[in-house]
Amino acid sequence: MGIVIRQLIRDEIERIWEIDRREIIEGIYYFCDGELVLEEEYYHMGGWPPDESKIYTPILIESFDRGGIFFGAFDSDVLVGAAVLDNKFIGKKNNQLQLKFLHVSHSYRKQGLGVKLFEKAEEVARKFGANKLYVSATPSENTVNFYLRRGCEVTEDVNEELFTLEPEDIHFEYLIK
Ligand SMILES: CC(C)(COP(=O)(O)OP(=O)(O)OC[C@H]1O[C@@H](n2cnc3c(N)ncnc32)[C@H](O)[C@@H]1OP(=O)(O)O)[C@@H](O)C(=O)NCCC(=O)NCCS
Known part of the structure; x- marks a missing residue:
């Protein structure tokens, strides 16, 4: 039947951690002096970092309860990808919404699912x-x-709260088409 993308209900939020986070990482980007620099670094991620669900489940539930939109991609009843769009406007002009989560299970990557989920969030x-x-x-x-x-670009309008939560992340903005 293929992959079905549909909205998640509140009780399904914790299923997000069923997504297979395994990844072999061979390079990490740093944002230095106004430029993205790629450094060779090797990490074998065997799954979610130990505290990920503890830290992020309450953040996701809080977003859901105030109207954040959650999409899940299902292969039969297995959750293999998800995207979350927060509904709290941020940014100096108060015109940005955060893509709060986007993950696709290891063996489902590079098949177009990430783009589909990204586009769903963009549409909303x-x-x-x-x-x-x-x-x-x-x-x-x-x-x-x-x-x-x-088409994402490193933002100059860095959100302080989100930067404090993930200082090593690359903070992007994306102009909605
Ligand atoms: C980043 C991530 C969400 C992307 O999801 P994905 O499903 O692999 O993305 P897609 O398959 O839609 O697109 C990836 C590439 O594969 C290409 N692709 C799509 N279908 C393809 C196919 N059938 N064959 C080959 N390549 C294909 C896409 O064109 C895209 O290439 P491009 O970026 O050069 O245009 C996913 O890799 C992931 O979950 N990574 C680990 C977790 C993570 O870091 N998440 C982001 C947190 S901020």
């Missing part, structure tokens, strides 16, 4: 009247390249 953000998406991106090579290829 457009409907909500946002001009831009704000993305705090994992600095790994594959992830940063994914966002650059979508």
Whole structure:
């Protein structure tokens, strides 16, 4: 039947941690002196970092309860990808919405699912009247390249709260088409 993307209900939020986070990372981006610099670094991620669900589940539930939109991609009843669009306007012009989460399971990557989920979030953000998406991106090579290829640019309007939460991330903005 293929992959079905649908909105998640509140009780399904914790299922996000069922997404297979495994990844071999061979490069990490740093933002130095106004430029993105790729450094060779090797990490074998065997799954989610130990505290990830503890830190992020309450943040995700809080977003859901105030109207954040959650998409899940299902292969039968297995959750293999998810995207979350927050509905709190941020940015100096108060015209940005955060793409709060975007992950695809290891063996489902590079098949177009990440782009589909990104576009779903973009579509909702457009409907909500946002001009831009704000993305705090994992600095790994594959992830940063994914966002650059979508047209994301390193933002000058860094959100302090999100930067404090993820100082090593690359903080992007994306102009909604
Ligand atoms: C970043 C991430 C969400 C991207 O998801 P994905 O499903 O792999 O993304 P897609 O398959 O849609 O796109 C990735 C690339 O594969 C290409 N692709 C799509 N279908 C393809 C196919 N059938 N064959 C080959 N390549 C394909 C896309 O064109 C895209 O290339 P481009 O970026 O050069 O344009 C995913 O790799 C991931 O979850 N990574 C680990 C977690 C992470 O860091 N998440 C982001 C947190 S901010």
